[in-house]
Amino acid sequence: MKKIEAIIRKSKFDQVKKALHQIEVNFFSYWDVTGVGNEVMGQQYRGITYSTSDIQRRYLVIVVSDSFLERTVNILLETASTGSVGDGKIFVSDMIEAYRIRTKEKGSAAIN
Amino acid sequence: MTFQDQDTIVKSIEAIHGDMDALWITVAAILVFFMQAGFTFVELGFTRSKNSGNIIMKNLMDFTIGAVMFWALGYGIMYGSDLVAGGLFRSSPSGQGYFFFHATDWYNLFFQTVFCATAATIVSGSIAGRTKFSVYLVLSLVITTLIYPISGSWYWPFDENAWLSEAGFVDFAGSSVVHAVGGTVALVAAFMVGPRIGKYVDGKAQVIPGHNMAFGALGVFILWMGWFGFNGGSQLAWGGDDTIAVGSVIINTNLAGAFGAIGALFFSWFKYGKVDVSMSLNGALAGLVGITAGCGAVNAWGALAIGLICGISVVLSIGLIDKRLKVDDPVGAVSVHGVCGFIGTVLVGVFALDGGLLYGGSGKLLWVQFYGSLSYILWAAAASFLLMIILKKTMGLRVSAKEEIEGLDIHEHGMEAYPEHITSVVD
Numbered sequence: 001m002k003k004i005e006a007i008i009r010k011s012k013f014d015q016v017k018k019a020l021h022q023i024e025v026n027f028f029s030y031w032d033v034t035g036v037g038n039e040v041m042g043q044q045y046r047g048i049t050y051s052t053s054d055i056q057r058r059y060l061v062i063v064v065s066d067s068f069l070e071r072t073v074n075i076l077l078e079t080a081s082t083g084s085v086g087d088g089k090i091f092v093s094d095m096i097e098a099y100r101i102r103t104k105e106k107g108s109a110a111i112n
Numbered sequence: 113m114t115f116q117d118q119d120t121i122v123k124s125i126e127a128i129h130g131d132m133d134a135l136w137i138t139v140a141a142i143l144v145f146f147m148q149a150g151f152t153f154v155e156l157g158f159t160r161s162k163n164s165g166n167i168i169m170k171n172l173m174d175f176t177i178g179a180v181m182f183w184a185l186g187y188g189i190m191y192g193s194d195l196v197a198g199g200l201f202r203s204s205p206s207g208q209g210y211f212f213f214h215a216t217d218w219y220n221l222f223f224q225t226v227f228c229a230t231a232a233t234i235v236s237g238s239i240a241g242r243t244k245f246s247v248y249l250v251l252s253l254v255i256t257t258l259i260y261p262i263s264g265s266w267y268w269p270f271d272e273n274a275w276l277s278e279a280g281f282v283d284f285a286g287s288s289v290v291h292a293v294g295g296t297v298a299l300v301a302a303f304m305v306g307p308r309i310g311k312y313v314d315g316k317a318q319v320i321p322g323h324n325m326a327f328g329a330l331g332v333f334i335l336w337m338g339w340f341g342f343n344g345g346s347q348l349a350w351g352g353d354d355t356i357a358v359g360s361v362i363i364n365t366n367l368a369g370a371f372g373a374i375g376a377l378f379f380s381w382f383k384y385g386k387v388d389v390s391m392s393l394n395g396a397l398a399g400l401v402g403i404t405a406g407c408g409a410v411n412a413w414g415a416l417a418i419g420l421i422c423g424i425s426v427v428l429s430i431g432l433i434d435k436r437l438k439v440d441d442p443v444g445a446v447s448v449h450g451v452c453g454f455i456g457t458v459l460v461g462v463f464a465l466d467g468g469l470l471y472g473g474s475g476k477l478l479w480v481q482f483y484g485s486l487s488y489i490l491w492a493a494a495a496s497f498l499l500m501i502i503l504k505k506t507m508g509l510r511v512s513a514k515e516e517i518e519g520l521d522i523h524e525h526g527m528e529a530y531p532e533h534i535t536s537v538v539d
Contacts (some may be wrong), residue, residue, distance in 0.1 A: 043527055043528075
């Protein structure tokens, strides 16, 4: 099992969610985060132009069985991209165990 | 007492009556002015937070443009005593002083200015979230300079050139003149701009929930308060019989607003199974719009009936426009102001104590109410359709998809309305 963490543009979230459902990745969590990175965002306030490095993004955590890893990452790379600086990042790590609370199942059975 | 003394006293009392009228009109106009805040909050509450700055700017600018244009041209086109272009336009002769207003009845200009701005600001909500700001500025300019003043000139000068007042049309404070006109422009504009991205998926209407119901509720209460000036002030007088009339108008207004909310509440409860908050709020506004035509012509029972009918109608209309017509109106402006403005105007022909069907009327008033209101809708639709076609060809109506998805605030205005996440500023 792998844990995929993806930081993506909020404006791409709907597309990403739909694409994930299409490859039958139906369970994941997400939340809105603020972070700093390569992008700075131009803003204006009362006639003063300024840039802020505090960028809002959406953070997804997806746990998949090994056989799902490649297609899930590929879908994220495809659908979350605009080609401009600030499209985000994907991190993959090993996941030791997963349980479904209702049925007490564990492993791949718990996440699909 | 000598005859001269008596004469002086009579003249003084008349002067005081005139001053009381002017004072009431001024106070009422201040209340109507504050309805701009009500519109702003309803629209803010019923739309996404990423467009909040844009909504604020639209409501600010339609009032400011309206205030200037109505002072400069609108009032003269609406109330001028000359006719031009075969009666299509009015014009004000220089002695009258209505263009770049410099006559003496300033309080009348003030009262009419805030009404004009109300007609313009109705449009803001229906096209929220995807329309170019520059397009909205032009739209406000044309509504406040031409569309609304010409509408008003058909009725409110109450002279021989106001063809609807000659025909016996009754629209006390403007269910049709203000609200149906604004609501119709709102419909045409929303249709021409098209729905927000994601509103219709495979032809099915999706929910794009508003970001702050508390703002929506505050806006409705502000509007409700303003309506006492909107309708009560339209008596244009205070003192003696007029005081009684204003009191009746205000109670009728309040009862219709209350029954609009009650009607929408129970009808949406029955239809959708839940006590719908935003629908009930819309229902109060629907009742208030509906009674605006007849608040000086019906009794309290008539006001209850009109409020109830409008409260139910607004729920049906919002569903119809959203799901069948597939016109994306985020705040229900078309249903509240257009549909209930029309219904309220027509219902005067049923519930008016003088000439209404229920009180022995022949149906003549009903017919006048029907074609009068329809004339307003057709005029507003034709004028705004032409304008939107021109704007579509010249400026383009919509922002880009990227701008729409990321929010009008950041792209049109370079800022966000809720920037709490910004903690550091870099060069």
